[in-house]
Amino acid sequence: MRNIIIASTSTLHNGTYLDYLLPLLEKHFKNASTILFIPYARPGGISHDEYTSIVRESFLSINKEVKGIHEFENPQKAIENAEAIFTGGGNTFVLVSELYRNNVLDTIEKAVKNGTPYLGTSAGSNICGLTMNTTNDMPIVYPPSFRTLGFVSFNINPHYLDPDTNSKHMGETRETRIKEFHAYNPQPVLGLREGSWLEVNGDSIKLKGELTARLFKQNQEPIEIEPETELNTLK
Amino acid sequence: MRNIIIASTSTLHNGTYLDYLLPLLEKHFKNASTILFIPYARPGGISHDEYTSIVRESFLSINKEVKGIHEFENPQKAIENAEAIFTGGGNTFVLVSELYRNNVLDTIEKAVKNGTPYLGTSAGSNICGLTMNTTNDMPIVYPPSFRTLGFVSFNINPHYLDPDTNSKHMGETRETRIKEFHAYNPQPVLGLREGSWLEVNGDSIKLKGELTARLFKQNQEPIEIEPETELNTLK
Numbered sequence: 142m143r144n145i146i147i148a149s150t151s152t153l154h155n156g157t158y159l160d161y162l163l164p165l166l167e168k169h170f171k172n173a174s175t176i177l178f179i180p181y182a183r184p185g186g187i188s189h190d191e192y193t194s195i196v197r198e199s200f201l202s203i204n205k206e207v208k209g210i211h212e213f214e215n216p217q218k219a220i221e222n223a224e225a226i227f228t229g230g231g232n233t234f235v236l237v238s239e240l241y242r243n244n245v246l247d248t249i250e251k252a253v254k255n256g257t258p259y260l261g262t263s264a265g266s267n268i269c270g271l272t273m274n275t276t277n278d279m280p281i282v283y284p285p286s287f288r289t290l291g292f293v294s295f296n297i298n299p300h301y302l303d304p305d306t307n308s309k310h311m312g313e314t315r316e317t318r319i320k321e322f323h324a325y326n327p328q329p330v331l332g333l334r335e336g337s338w339l340e341v342n343g344d345s346i347k348l349k350g351e352l353t354a355r356l357f358k359q360n361q362e363p364i365e366i367e368p369e370t371e372l373n374t375l376k
Numbered sequence: 377m378r379n380i381i382i383a384s385t386s387t388l389h390n391g392t393y394l395d396y397l398l399p400l401l402e403k404h405f406k407n408a409s410t411i412l413f414i415p416y417a418r419p420g421g422i423s424h425d426e427y428t429s430i431v432r433e434s435f436l437s438i439n440k441e442v443k444g445i446h447e448f449e450n451p452q453k454a455i456e457n458a459e460a461i462f463t464g465g466g467n468t469f470v471l472v473s474e475l476y477r478n479n480v481l482d483t484i485e486k487a488v489k490n491g492t493p494y495l496g497t498s499a500g501s502n503i504c505g506l507t508m509n510t511t512n513d514m515p516i517v518y519p520p521s522f523r524t525l526g527f528v529s530f531n532i533n534p535h536y537l538d539p540d541t542n543s544k545h546m547g548e549t550r551e552t553r554i555k556e557f558h559a560y561n562p563q564p565v566l567g568l569r570e571g572s573w574l575e576v577n578g579d580s581i582k583l584k585g586e587l588t589a590r591l592f593k594q595n596q597e598p599i600e601i602e603p604e605t606e607l608n609t610l611k
Contacts, residue, residue: 152546153546154545155544184548184556185552185556186555186558186559231556234515235556235560274514274515275514277514278553279509279510279511279548279553279554279556280469280509280515281509281553281557281559281561282509282560283521300545302545310535310537311387311389311535311570313419313513317420318513318516320420321418321514322516323421324418324421325421325517335545
């Protein structure tokens with residue numbers, strides 16, 4: 142049975158790394174003593190080791206060990222043997238390129254389908270959607286494909302940001318960008334605000350946290366979704 | 377002799393489409409009665425016809441006719457025969473995909489090298505750099521490559537935005553994104569603020585407008601570049 146948390150962000154404003162999620166993660170990872178961390182997204186270009194240290198430090202407080210996937214000779218086996226998997230944020234293009242280069246996308250999909258608990262934050266949540274076409278990241282490398290894990294039958298837009306009505310900047314708002322996405326792609330997009338997450342348990346997909354999320358469907362006006370809404374029929 | 381304007385944006389806050397550039401464009405396009413417009417970037421997903429109408433309206437005031445490249449049966453010949461070329465903004469992924477699909481990237485490069493005056497705004501400026509890896513746009517379609525025109529030997533980041541020190545949003549700042557770009561790519565990136573543009577005349581590349589631009593080089597602290605700075609040795 143699938144057991145997945147898809148979080149908009151790892152860190153809230155004025156918070157520390159993962160702190161707001163730790164009580165939840167203690168339950169989510171209750172049967173795991175070691176978490177396999179996938180540091181491929183390299184936020185700010187930091188190394189896999191540096192990134193894994195930050196995550197290790199954070200999980201110490203709930204008594205979980207953390208191993209970076211880069212510490213294993215065979216990343217596919219590392220995933221197959223993992224008690225739990227966490228993919229951290231950073232740059233989605235870098236993350237997806239590395240997942241393809243190491244040929245582990247299907248391995249993760251299979252492990253999670255078979256019940257290995259998964260946590261994604263930011264870029265690690267982006268890849269839980271059908272494709273990475275709704276990432277906010279800069280395309281600093283060229284991945285072999287934009288197809289991702291498809292744990293949910295729609296796309297995720299993490300760090301969803303409402304239009305700033307006071308801004309004098311002429312760049313596109315997030316809403317405009319997602320509207321442009323729907324000129325070329327049919328699947329819904331869920332804009333997850335920072336502090337929101339999805340909990341996937343078996344066939345159930347529920348919005349969690351205190352905030353509403355913004356749902357964009359092709360050729361329809363976006364709507365706000367309340368916490369606890371069941372999204373398992375959304376596609 | 378090359379004759380190129382690479383503008384950060386088509387439209388300033390409280391301005392109308394291209395208005396701040398029109399006096400300059402009157403000179404830039406002085407030998408052209410008709411401008412070939414490339415509407416492939418489709419801002420907001422609007423049609424090629426709709427987009428071309430907006431541009432046609434704007435150029436009326438300086439007595440230029442506008443033809444959309446999509447109105448021609450053979451887009452390569454349209455470029456070869458063009459008196460002047462303008463590539464408008466929108467989504468860079470869509471723009472670059474269409475440039476490759478219509479096989480016109482090299483045709484534009486050759487025409488502009490041979491003296492056809494070129495104007496780019498936003499996405500149309502992004503493609504003047506070596507690659508589109510420093511676009512701000514959402515990757516709503518998958519282009520066959522990120523390589524672009526290389527009119528300058530560096531990358532462009534249009535709509536450059538300084539970090540908002542009051543923001544509580546945890547998404548990456550533009551500066552962080554460009555720093556991540558430099559973890560994987562060697563070329564400099566010029567952050568062009570809205571209201572700034574580059575003028576390329578022959579071998580000269582000068583920053584124009586009233587604002588400074590932010591220059592990012594790999595493994596160096598970013599610096600501010602003054603208007604009128606010659607950038608032809610930057611690479």
